Amino acid sequence: MKPGKLDPGSSEGILPVSLDEETSYEVSAYTNFTWKPFEPLTLSGGLRFTNFTFVGPYTAATFNESTGEITNVTEFDQGEKVKSYNALEPRLGLNLKLGQNTSLKASYARLNQYLQNIYNATTPLPTSRWKTSNANIAPQTSDSYSIGLYRNILNNAVELGIETYYRNSENNLTYKPGADFFLEEFVERDLVQAKGKAYGVEFSLTKPKGKINGWVNYTWARSFLKTESERLADRVNNNEWYPSDFDRPHVFNSTINLEGSKYNTLSFNFTAQTGRPYTTANGYFDLEGIDVPIFLERNNVRLKTYHRLDLSWKVNYSKKLNRRWAGDWTFTIYNVYARKNQYNIFYTQRSGDANANIFRGSPLGSYELTIMNSPIFSLTYNFVFD
Numbered sequence: 001m002k003p004g005k006l007d008p009g010s011s012e013g014i015l016p017v018s019l020d021e022e023t024s025y026e027v028s029a030y031t032n033f034t035w036k037p038f039e040p041l042t043l044s045g046g047l048r049f050t051n052f053t054f055v056g057p058y059t060a061a062t063f064n065e066s067t068g069e070i071t072n073v074t075e076f077d078q079g080e081k082v083k084s085y086n087a088l089e090p091r092l093g094l095n096l097k098l099g100q101n102t103s104l105k106a107s108y109a110r111l112n113q114y115l116q117n118i119y120n121a122t123t124p125l126p127t128s129r130w131k132t133s134n135a136n137i138a139p140q141t142s143d144s145y146s147i148g149l150y151r152n153i154l155n156n157a158v159e160l161g162i163e164t165y166y167r168n169s170e171n172n173l174t175y176k177p178g179a180d181f182f183l184e185e186f187v188e189r190d191l192v193q194a195k196g197k198a199y200g201v202e203f204s205l206t207k208p209k210g211k212i213n214g215w216v217n218y219t220w221a222r223s224f225l226k227t228e229s230e231r232l233a234d235r236v237n238n239n240e241w242y243p244s245d246f247d248r249p250h251v252f253n254s255t256i257n258l259e260g261s262k263y264n265t266l267s268f269n270f271t272a273q274t275g276r277p278y279t280t281a282n283g284y285f286d287l288e289g290i291d292v293p294i295f296l297e298r299n300n301v302r303l304k305t306y307h308r309l310d311l312s313w314k315v316n317y318s319k320k321l322n323r324r325w326a327g328d329w330t331f332t333i334y335n336v337y338a339r340k341n342q343y344n345i346f347y348t349q350r351s352g353d354a355n356a357n358i359f360r361g362s363p364l365g366s367y368e369l370t371i372m373n374s375p376i377f378s379l380t381y382n383f384v385f386d
Contacts, residue, residue, distance in 0.1 A: 001115075003129050004183045017183045024054045024132045026114060044093040052114040053084040054134050061186045063136070066231070068189045083135045087112045101156070105163075106147040113140040116173045118191065119245070120181050129187070131173065136188040142169035142196075159206040169196035172225055172244075176234050177295070192234050196244065198223040214256040223247040236298050243277045243299045250274045262316065269310040275303030278345060284363060291349060291363035303342040310334050327383035333375050340373040 001022045008014035030048035037043065056076030064071050076082050091109040098104055116137075119128035133139040148163030171193040175181050179190035200221030207213050223244045227236045236242065251273040258266040280301045281293035312332045350365045359365050 001130055001132065003131070003187075006183055019183060019185060020057070020059065022054070022058065022132050023056075024052065024114070026053075027051045040097040042095040044095075046091045048089040048091075050087050050089065050112055050114075051084065052086075052112075052133060052139065054082045054132055056080040056082055058082050058134075059185075060135060061188070063186075063189050070186065070189070083133070085112075085114065085133060085139055087139070087141075101152040103150050104147070105150065107145070109144050111142050111144070113142075116140055118173045118175065118181075118187070120175055120179075131187060131191075134188070137173065137191070138171045138193065140169060140171045140173070142167055148202075157207060157209065159204075159208070161204040161206075162201065163204075164199075164201045166199040167197065169198075172196045174225060174227070174236060177236060177298075178233075192227050192229055192236065194225045194227045194236065196223070196225050197241075198246075211259045212256070213259070214254065216254040217252070219251045220249060221247075221251065222249060242297070245276055245299065247277055247299070248274045264316075265314040267312045267314070269312075270308070272305065272307035275305055275342065277302050280345075280366075281347065281364065293347060293364060303345065306341045308334075308339055308341065309336045311336050325383045325385045327381060330380045330382065332378045332380070334378070335372055335375050338374050340370045342368045343371050344369045 001024075003019040003022065004017070005019065006014070006017040008016055028048055028050045030046060032046040033044065035043045035045075055078075057078045058076045060074045060076060060082055061070045062072045062074075063069065089110045089112060092107065094104075094106040096104040114133045115130060116133075117128050117130055131137060144165065144167040146163060146165040148161060150159065150161040152159050172195070173191055174194050176190055176192050181187065181190055184190055198221065200219055202217065202219040202221075204215065204217045206215040223246045224241045225236070225244045226241045227234070227239050229235045229239065251271075253271050254269070256268045258268075260266070277299035278301060279295055279298050282296040282300075283294045284291045285294060286292075310333065312330055315329045315331075316326070345366055345368050347364045347366050350359060350363055355365060
């Protein structure tokens, strides 16, 4: 894995940066079983063993827990073991039929994640990097529980479902307050591993057959993180639960297919979801003529609600009996009504009276970044030889 690189090109004022590559191996073995103690009940289970080994070449550092300063550096040769982890991951499942058209399903699973993505939500563009587990970063672990009730109605023409879940996790990677994260060689000293919890309820309606078919899905879901750092400088939101970057309480998705004939199919796809959290400044102070923002809380506001409609029209073209291949055309419109969905919001230092009617006396100006803010058209031809 290549964590990051900076190539300044012909610029003489910026030094090049190339972070060392990281090499690791993961080996796993698993077993499954299915058991029917009596006709309406089916039990399933499994056990997975994982071994993760991080090897050199690598430069490992140890840090002072109080100050974060590097106290020792160790060089590892190519192929030399830096750190390894072993873990067991059990999983269980239950399927109970409550009559001919109703079933109850429940499950539990434990997972270990040895490769994590770390990012900073306050930057105007998504700067992130991947980080493997090592001596300073323990793997992320999670326990997930779910239970759902499913029922077929209208002579099995429509499937209804409701499912709820809860997941707790440990060792989620997030940056410390004020971290210098950009292409940092020893990024571990700028990270803190937080606890996490996520829970929600999902409602689904599916009509798999007929000239009008498709599905509708709504989910109410929450996702939170919590640090437990003793040092005040390492605490995020003072060690209290706060929304993670994946916290979107309301998510709605639907796909409707209109099959007018065997040669034409119209499909509509609509999605809407609560805007993701991001961090805005709680204030600012003057430092030698520069207005510096003060960030006291992480993920304290949200982007606008995201929604989008897509349309596709599929035409089966081949009508000949003695054909050599079957083909179809698909015409697609992405973002039909040109929604300008916010991708991020960033802040810049204002100069002069630019946009004074909007920002008034604020020394900082906030700007939103949008992508794909107009319809996108595409035409595709697919064929399969008979």
